[in-house]
Amino acid sequence: MGGVLYPGQVKEKEMAKQEFERAKRKGLSAGHVAQKPRDTNRFLVTINVAAHSEVKFDLRYQQLLQRRLGFYEHPIYVDPGQAVNNVSIEVFIQESKKITFIHVPPLRPNDPSLLSIDTSQDTRISRPSPLTGHVFYKPSDTDRPLRGAFIIEYEVDRKFDSGEIMAVNGYFVHFFAPEGLKPLPKDILFILDTSNSMEGKKMRQLREAMLEILRDLNEGDRFNLLRFARNVKFWHQDMQKWNAANMQGALRWISELDAGSITNINGALVEGLKMMTKSSESLNETRNSIIVFLTDGEATEGETNKVKILANVDRINKHGIPVFGLSFGADADFDLMRKLSLRNNAVARRIYEASDTSLQLKNFYDEISAALIADLKFSYLGDNVDNTTLTNRRFQNYYNGTEVVIAGKLSDNSSDVTLKVDGNTNKGSLGNIDPVTSIDIQNSSYGIGLMTDADIQAIPEKLWAYLTIKQLQDQRIASSDPVEKKKLSKRMLELSVKVSHSFLFWSF
Numbered sequence: 001m002g003g004v005l006y007p008g009q010v011k012e013k014e015m016a017k018q019e020f021e022r023a024k025r026k027g028l029s030a031g032h033v034a035q036k037p038r039d040t041n042r043f044l045v046t047i048n049v050a051a052h053s054e055v056k057f058d059l060r061y062q063q064l065l066q067r068r069l070g071f072y073e074h075p076i077y078v079d080p081g082q083a084v085n086n087v088s089i090e091v092f093i094q095e096s097k098k099i100t101f102i103h104v105p106p107l108r109p110n111d112p113s114l115l116s117i118d119t120s121q122d123t124r125i126s127r128p129s130p131l132t133g134h135v136f137y138k139p140s141d142t143d144r145p146l147r148g149a150f151i152i153e154y155e156v157d158r159k160f161d162s163g164e165i166m167a168v169n170g171y172f173v174h175f176f177a178p179e180g181l182k183p184l185p186k187d188i189l190f191i192l193d194t195s196n197s198m199e200g201k202k203m204r205q206l207r208e209a210m211l212e213i214l215r216d217l218n219e220g221d222r223f224n225l226l227r228f229a230r231n232v233k234f235w236h237q238d239m240q241k242w243n244a245a246n247m248q249g250a251l252r253w254i255s256e257l258d259a260g261s262i263t264n265i266n267g268a269l270v271e272g273l274k275m276m277t278k279s280s281e282s283l284n285e286t287r288n289s290i291i292v293f294l295t296d297g298e299a300t301e302g303e304t305n306k307v308k309i310l311a312n313v314d315r316i317n318k319h320g321i322p323v324f325g326l327s328f329g330a331d332a333d334f335d336l337m338r339k340l341s342l343r344n345n346a347v348a349r350r351i352y353e354a355s356d357t358s359l360q361l362k363n364f365y366d367e368i369s370a371a372l373i374a375d376l377k378f379s380y381l382g383d384n385v386d387n388t389t390l391t392n393r394r395f396q397n398y399y400n401g402t403e404v405v406i407a408g409k410l411s412d413n414s415s416d417v418t419l420k421v422d423g424n425t426n427k428g429s430l431g432n433i434d435p436v437t438s439i440d441i442q443n444s445s446y447g448i449g450l451m452t453d454a455d456i457q458a459i460p461e462k463l464w465a466y467l468t469i470k471q472l473q474d475q476r477i478a479s480s481d482p483v484e485k486k487k488l489s490k491r492m493l494e495l496s497v498k499v500s501h502s503f504l505f506w507s508f
Contacts, residue, residue: 062462067177068367070401071101071155078146079110085142089150092450093133096164096439097156102133109148112354117148161434163404166441167415171460172385174378174419177403178433182426183370185220186288187239187279191272192257193295193328195229199259202296202328202353209361210254216369217242222287224275225250228268229261230301239279265295265336266303266312269323273316280319286424288371288397289321293340294351294361296328306336307480310343322346322396324368326361329353342478345396370400373423373430378406381418386411391467398423407464465499 049055065072076089093099104123106116119137126134135152163176190213192206217223221242225235235253240246272291280289303309313323323344325337328351341348346368351360378393389409398404410417415438423430441456469492476488 062459062466064405064463064466067403068401069363071103071153074152074154075108075149076151077149078107079148080146083143083145087142087146088136088138090137091133091135091152093135093152093154095131095156097158098130099127099133100155100157102127102135102152102154104135104137105151105153107146107148107150112352112356117144119150159434162419162421162436164437164439165417165419166439166460167410167417168441168457168460170410170413171407171464172410172415172417173405173407173460173463174417174436175403175405176378176398176421178372181372181400183218183372183400184286184288184374184424184426185218185222186290186369186371187222187276188217188289188369189224189226189239189272189276189291191226191228191268191291191293193229193263193268193297194227194257194259195261195263195297195300196259197263197297197329197331202357203257203259205357206294206361207254207257208358209365211251212358212362213365214247214250214254216365217247219243222279223250225253226268226272226275227257228264229259230264231261232264232268232271234271234275238275262300263295263297264301265299265333266309267301269293269309269313269340270316273313273321273323276321277316277319280321286374286426288374289319290346290368290371290397291321291323292326292365292368293323293337294326294328295337296332298331298333299336306333306339309336310339310480313340313344317344320345320396322368324348324364326351326364328357339478339480342474367401368399371397372400373398373425376404376421376423378404379420379422380408381420382416384410384412384414385417389464389468391464391471405463405467407460407467409464462499465495469495 047055063074065074074091076091078087078089080087093102102125104119104125106118106120108116119139122137122139124134124136126136128134133154137150139146158177158179160178160180163174163178165172165174167173190210192210194203198206214223219242222239223242223246224239227233235250240250272293276289276291280287298304299306299309303312317323321344323340324346325341325348327334327337327348330353332350334348334350337348349364351357351364354360373395374397376395376398380387380390380393386409391405391407393406395404417436419436421430421433441459472488472492472495476485476492479485479488
C-alpha cells in the first residue's frame with residue numbers, strides 16, 4: 001500500500017475492529033478481516049483506502065490438508081464476481097513420498113443446483129519428479145464468470161508403517177496413515193428423524209441414501225434402524241446380521257416410513273444408546289460400534305433442554321460409542337449435533353437441502369464406514385518429548401482413507417522421536433508395524449521457490465499451534481460450562497495472537 005508492505009496481524013476481534021474504525025475516521029488506509037459467522041469457510045476483507053492510493057493484496061496462508069476417502073483434497077474457491085479476461089490457477093505440489101496420482105475433477109459450483117464445469121480441456125497436469133506435481137489451469141472461455149471450487153485431489157505411496165515425523169526447532173509433527181489393513185466388522189445403528197418437517201422431498205432423499213448405504217454393508221456387519229418423532233420405534237429390538245434377506249427387510253421398513261408428529265431427540269438417543277450398550281457388552285471380539293443420528297429439527301418432545309440431553313447421553317454412553325450427528329437442513333439444531341458428536345468420539349456434519357442431498361449422506365457414510373484400527377494410542381518415549389504439550393494421541397477408531405496428525409514440543413533441539421503405536425485390528429493387536437521415518441525439511445527444495453527456509457522450518461510449530469487451538473475450540477464447543485468456555489477462549493486467543501493464527505473467534 002503506497003509502496004510499503006504491511007503484514008497482517010492477529011488481534012482479538014473487537015480490538016481489531018476498533019483500530020480499523022479509528023483509522024477509517026482519520027481518513028487513513030487500514031484493513032480488517034472478519035469471519036462471516038454464517039459461512040465459516042469464507043472470510044470478509046474490509047479495506048479503507050486513502051484517496052488516490054493503490055492497494056495490492058497478497059494473501060498467504062498455511063492449511064493442513066485433510067485426507068478423506070483415500071486422498072488429499074485442496075479446494076481453491078474462485079469467485080471474482082464478474083467475467084475476468086486474464087485469470088489462471090497454478091498449483092505446485094511437493095511431497096516427502098512418491099505421488100501416486102493427481103486428479104482435477106470438474107469445477108464445483110457454489111450453487112449445487114448448477115451443473116459442474118468441465119475443466120479438463122484447460123487444465124495441464126505434469127509430474128516434474130516422483131515427489132512433485134504441477135497443475136496449471138487457464139480457462140479458454142473468459143466470457144463465462146468463474147464461480148466455484150477448483151479442486152486438486154492427490155495421494156502418495158503408503159506402506160504398513162508408523163508414519164512420518166517432521167521435527168525441527170523444538171517441535172515435531174507426526175503423520176499416521178498405514179496401508180494394508182482390512183476393516184473391522186461393524187455394528188451400526190441408524191437413528192432417523194421422521195417428524196413432520198421430514199415430510200416430502202427430505203423423506204424421499206433419506207430413503208434413496210439409505211438404499212445405497214444398506215447395500216454397501218458387508219458380511220460380518222450387524223445393523224439396526226430406529227425411527228423417532230413423538231415416539232421411538234426400532235426395526236428390531238437388537239442388532240441384525242447383514243445378509244440379503246435382512247437387507248431387503250430393512251429396505252421395506254424404510255420404504256414405509258412416513259413423517260408425522262414432533263421431535264423426541266432425547267428419547268431416540270437414550271433408547272438407541274441403551275440398545276447399543278447392551279449389544280457391545282455381549283461381544284467378545286473387536287468391532288466398530290457407531291451410531292449415525294440424523295435430524296432436521298430441534299427437540300420439541302420429552303426432554304428438550306440441551307444440557308440435560310447431553311448429560312443423559314454422557315451417563316448412558318459409558319463405552320464411548322461414537323455418535324455421528326447429521327444436521328439436515330437450515331432448521332436443524334447443528335449446535336446440539338456438534339456438542340453431541342464432540343463429546344462422543346465423533347464429528348457432526350451439515351447436510352444441505354439440495355439436489356445432491358442423497359449423495360452428501362452416502363459420502364459421509366463412506367468416510368466413517370470402515371474402521372481399520374480400534375483403541376488407537378500413541379506413546380512418545382524418552383525425555384526429549386514434552387508430553388504435556390502433545391495434541392490428542394488417543395483415538396476411538398482410525399477410519400480407512402483418513403490420516404491421524406499429532407504434534408508436540410521437544411524439550412531440546414533434538415530431531416529424534418521414538419514412539420510406540422498400540423491398537424486393535426481385525427487380526428488382533430496392531431503388532432509388528434514398521435518403524436516411523438523422518439522427513440528432512442532442512443532441504444530448501446521443499447519451498448519450490450514459494451517459501452523461505454525459515455517458513456519451511458516453522459511448519460511443525462505452526463501445525464502444533466493449529467492442532468492445539470483446534471482441540472481447544474472443540475472443547476469449548478462441547479462444553480456446557482460458561483466458566484470453562486471462557487477459560488478455553490482465553491487460552492485460544494493467547495496462542496492465536498502468539499503464532500498469528502486467525503480462527504473463527506478472532507480477526508486480523
